[in-house]
Amino acid sequence: MTNQEGTIYLLCFPPGLHVTGNRYASHYLGWTANGVESRVAYHLRGEGSRLIRAAVRAGLDPQVVRTWEKATRTFERRLKNTRNLPRLCPHCNPTGYGDATR
Numbered sequence: 001m002t003n004q005e006g007t008i009y010l011l012c013f014p015p016g017l018h019v020t021g022n023r024y025a026s027h028y029l030g031w032t033a034n035g036v037e038s039r040v041a042y043h044l045r046g047e048g049s050r051l052i053r054a055a056v057r058a059g060l061d062p063q064v065v066r067t068w069e070k071a072t073r074t075f076e077r078r079l080k081n082t083r084n085l086p087r088l089c090p091h092c093n094p095t096g097y098g099d100a101t102r
């Protein structure tokens with residue numbers, strides 16, 4: 001299952017939501033095997049992720065800023081584990097966003 005290939009997508013919704021303490025969330029990383037557009041539409045209807053639902057309700061406008069094709073959930077986990085999604089975002093980090101090693 002973890003070797004199934006799909007598409008990883010990065011959603012960006014500046015300036016983000018206050019999560020807890022001094023943490024703000026302005027990005028969401030997800031994986032889908034069924035097409036990014038339909039998956040994101042699902043999110044924007046308020047389904048699939050509490051964070052995105054809250055962002056939409058707060059008047060933010062989550063946008064897909066980056067995708068990784070033919071990617072596994074293992075790679076998605078690796079990206080999430082960096083705990084630094086803004087670094088991967090071409091919108092927030094235009095000069096230095098890196099391609100994490102798969």
Ligand SMILES: [Zn+2]
Nearest residue numbers: 012089091092
């Ligand atoms: Zn961003």
